[in-house]
Amino acid sequence: MVRWITAVLCAALGLALPSGAGAQSRFDGWASAVIAADWRDGHGRPIAAFDNARRDLTAAFQRAGFSSEAMVSVSLRPDAPQPVQAEESLRRFAATAERATRGCLFYVTSHGSPEGLVFGPDATLAPERLIPVLRRICGERPTVVVLSACFSGVFVDGLKGPNRMVMTAARRDRSSFGCAADATYPYFDECVLDGLKTTPDFIALSRAATACVAAREQAENLSPASEPQTAIGGTMQLLLPTLRFNPGGDSSGS
Numbered sequence: 001m002v003r004w005i006t007a008v009l010c011a012a013l014g015l016a017l018p019s020g021a022g023a024q025s026r027f028d029g030w031a032s033a034v035i036a037a038d039w040r041d042g043h044g045r046p047i048a049a050f051d052n053a054r055r056d057l058t059a060a061f062q063r064a065g066f067s068s069e070a071m072v073s074v075s076l077r078p079d080a081p082q083p084v085q086a087e088e089s090l091r092r093f094a095a096t097a098e099r100a101t102r103g104c105l106f107y108v109t110s111h112g113s114p115e116g117l118v119f120g121p122d123a124t125l126a127p128e129r130l131i132p133v134l135r136r137i138c139g140e141r142p143t144v145v146v147l148s149a150c151f152s153g154v155f156v157d158g159l160k161g162p163n164r165m166v167m168t169a170a171r172r173d174r175s176s177f178g179c180a181a182d183a184t185y186p187y188f189d190e191c192v193l194d195g196l197k198t199t200p201d202f203i204a205l206s207r208a209a210t211a212c213v214a215a216r217e218q219a220e221n222l223s224p225a226s227e228p229q230t231a232i233g234g235t236m237q238l239l240l241p242t243l244r245f246n247p248g249g250d251s252s253g254s
Contacts, residue, residue, distance in 0.1 A: 025065030029102030037110035086120035112149030
């Protein structure tokens, strides 16, 4: 807790924290997870969009400065080359966060419902389940949560806090788009990928992704609009502008 407060103050004042030789990323010491939690369309047929997003978001966040050694990138698809059970994915993230203690990034792409996220073959990850899990794993450290799914806005009220930034692909009462069999990525994930190429930090990324989703839905006459949501706590409002992505997607810090 003391180190986190010190980090916020130093970042806001433009000072550097002591770190090991060669540290180049603002996200050194952050634990991260990118999880593709479903692999089916609305009719239960296999699709590639979620796994495509996980693969390319993993690479994009590493280019932005997140360490591959402190990142859990898994698919909950049963026939994946290295299948992972839902609870095991959370255990891996917890173990990673025990080693990398400066911050957390937790990103899930999946289907969703008003009850929560599809999280594996037969499970729903409800807000009342995810909220204590992230509290236990990440505690009071700076945490960015990104949930890409229909109705994912249902998580915002329970997850938001001074040390949190929460981004969701849709309002609590809206679907999101891009999960059909012919989709390369869900629309929100694709907009995050596009934003990571040009934006300097998570606040700018949220704005860019929201505008990108709105423009695509309008262009394709999709209704009602998904209206992605963002909640940024007071401490994170100060800290996030100082946590800049590696310029030009430089991966040297990962």
